[in-house]
Amino acid sequence: MNSRAFSTLQRSSITKLIFQAKPIRIHRGYTASLLNNIRKQQFPPNIKYVHNSPKPVPALSLPEQILKYNKEWAKNKTKADSSYFENMTAVQTPEILWIGCSDSRVCSDVLTGSNFGRVFTLRNVGNSLSTTDTNSLAVIQFAVETLKIKHIVIVGHTFCGAMEAAFKYNSLNGPISDWIKPIADLYNKNKPTIDALPTHKQQNQALSELNVKRNVDIINSLDIIKKTKKSGKELNIHGWIYDIENGSLQDLKVS
Incomplete structure (x- = not known):
């Protein structure tokens, strides 16, 4: 048996063993064919749990970005000068x-x-x-x-x-x-x-x-x-x- 045939048989066996196992966590370490099945969401009934990477955090909307920036800005101002905002409460004199x-x-x-x-x-x-x-x-x-x-x-x-x-x-x-x-x-x-x-x-x-x-x-x-x-x-x-x-x-x- 040549190496290519053995490799194909090896991948097939590994995939078969995984599908016959108890519910497992599937990750990137498995074979290309299994990963392809994962991408297509094609699993035998005994595969009940597939581990996915955490979903990306949605980008903040512009108003959310402004509110977030405001919190950081206020925090930094207070850190630099603890009385900064207290001084702002004085009567304005432009x-x-x-x-x-x-x-x-x-x-x-x-x-x-x-x-x-x-x-x-x-x-x-x-x-x-x-x-x-x-x-x-x-x-x-x-x-x-x-x-x-x-x-x-x-x-x-x-x-x-x-x-x-x-x-x-x-x-x-x-x-x-x-x-x-x-x-x-x-x-x-x-x-x-x-x-x-x-x-x-x-x-x-x-x-x-x-x-x-x-x-x-x-x-x-x-x-x-x-x-x-x-x-x-x-x-x-x-x-x-x-x-x-x-x-x-x-x-x-x-x-």
Whole structure:
């Protein structure tokens, strides 16, 4: 009998012995033919228990990942400074109101390297203000009257989706259409100048800068701002643009 035939007979015998045995634990050490049967889930009646590797743990969903990260973050903060969160319970004393875009790439605390409690923030689509928007007006009033902030910064950014929406305003509907309309009107008013720019990136940025200036004008027109400035209290208005490509903030020199 040659070695190949013996090998085949050997595998057959081993497989037969295993199938005739009492209920057993099957693992990778058994023959290729048996493993093939295992993969196909084909077992004689006396094979009642097949050992499988532990099922892989399902990947965490994004909300679960965030909650897990939060626990680790809080633990590490406390480990580094046991009084960190206790100190956070003190009254906040920010000096800046940041009015920025809701874009997930433009987070004020991250791009300014600020610690908690330094920047009071209002974010919405297109870093825009409206004299009929109670939410925005309430934030500004609270910032000026209660927090006594000294600077209000309107921050636009490059590659802004709100500017893209303004370019395609006729395709919009619902609440976003109402919200973007002032930006679309701004684009139409400056369309020849904006459209003459050589790249779409430049067109988007140009409209974003004009929108910052528009909102600086709205801020300055509010009674609460006029009243505060007239009283002699320090209150400065700024217009900035954030460049997503290089992470830099640029002062547009408007106030």
